Amino acid sequence: MFKLKYYFFLIVFSMLTLQAADKNENKIIINADLGTVKINKNIYGHFAEHLGRCIYEGFWVGEDSPIPNTRGLRNDIIEALKDINPPVIRWPGGCFADTYHWMDGIGPREKRPSIINTNWGGVTEDNSFGTHEFLDLCEILGAEPYICVNVGSGTLKEASDWVEYVNSNNDSPMTRLRKENGREKPWNVKYWAVGNESWGCGGNMEPAYYADNFKRYSTFMHGRDLFKVASGGTDADYDWTETVMKKTQKFGHLIQGYSFHYYSVYPGWNPKSSATEFKEDGWFGMMETTFVVDDRLKKHIALMDEYDPTNKIGLIADEWGSWYEVEPGTNPGFLYQQNTLRDAVMGAIYLNIFNNNAERVKMANIAQTVNVLQAMILTKAEQLVKTPTFYLFKMYKVHQDATMLPLTIESEDYEYNGKKIPSITSSASQTNNGDINISLANVNPNKDIIVDIDLRGIANFANVKGEIITSEKMNDYNDFGKPEKVNIKSFSNFKLENKKLTVTLPSKSVVTINLK
């Protein structure tokens, strides 16, 4: 009798437990055997503009600087960036690109004319950082250069000559000039943007006018295997996308990429909010505005699918990130902002969206690498700080060139002030050597979340390990001269049984689980 009662109790208990487990609203199904699309490593790309202290006092300190440098490029920045494998760097802008005349930035530095940076702070730049210095930086880092030509205030000849100067192997006035300036071999730059934000700072053009100009420029930017990127409209300008797609449809050889920019801003552009002084309202607002990217991308992609059904043109998200008020006391035109745990979690939403849309998204460039907007690195004189976003890029580098694994997510809501967004975001991929990496973020700052992950189509994995980015407070950040508060730590709050992975995600965290 006692035994019967015991078994009865056991059955009821197991049923209740099973039911409770089933009730978990947070489930991910990963189809590990259905991966066909590669996550282009260029999704982990960067953007470095002549803006504030990104180039000057950032990457570039000059050869005579007491700060240790290689041919004028700051060594500590190079060393830090190597750790996150920057695959591609976009330069010289941004809005700056449509004011830049590249010939001012070549030849002996003491003879280069100066330029007023009319977009960013009205400061005078001496052009000591130009084409050779940028391409030197890319070579040192092993990153592909991505150059934006001046369509707004430049000429077609300037653009065409620039391509010839850096890429041609023939004897010509441009290649002779390059050689005179110390570079014998061409650099073979593949990625070229034809203008930047041509709807705004790049010339305030109409989409049809821009599309015609794009075709003209692209026609005369000669070279084999160039990847030429057309400027997109504002983030929700689908008319611009449709016009450019339609007008270039019969000219497939001219267009390889189409650009998309999105900045997360809260509560609005004017006034924006502080990067570090915020409460839950600021946390939620930034997450909410970032989740919107998925919808924007999908709508642009749907239009691209219509005009480019064979998926030849890549969507190039060549500016993205958070945009706050500048740090108190700094030049408002320099866009210098700190970077907290919030930025790492928000960045994970972006990167997961890009990974999951990798079939069309072929490159993305976070704005910007050093000292500007959502930077990886901040500098103050000889000091350097690695931001939470730096650590996000370090954690996510496992996805570079891996095969994207399609997944479905069911997530409980994170509710704030009557508004709702999903609590979890995720993407997964498989490397060439068979490792599976699953990245997850819990955007809820108040609650740990248990996620049940159903791994379909996998073999058994012997080793599982995890890494986490989190911190005590949502606005924790890394600061000069202080111990780091936000970085990567090892993580073990998960269990793998029968191809079911259960992960307990701490509130406000980003986690990557590696299955080997």
Ligand code: AHR
């Ligand atoms: O990244 C800062 C600026 O934002 C860029 O120069 C411009 O393209 C965008 O509006």
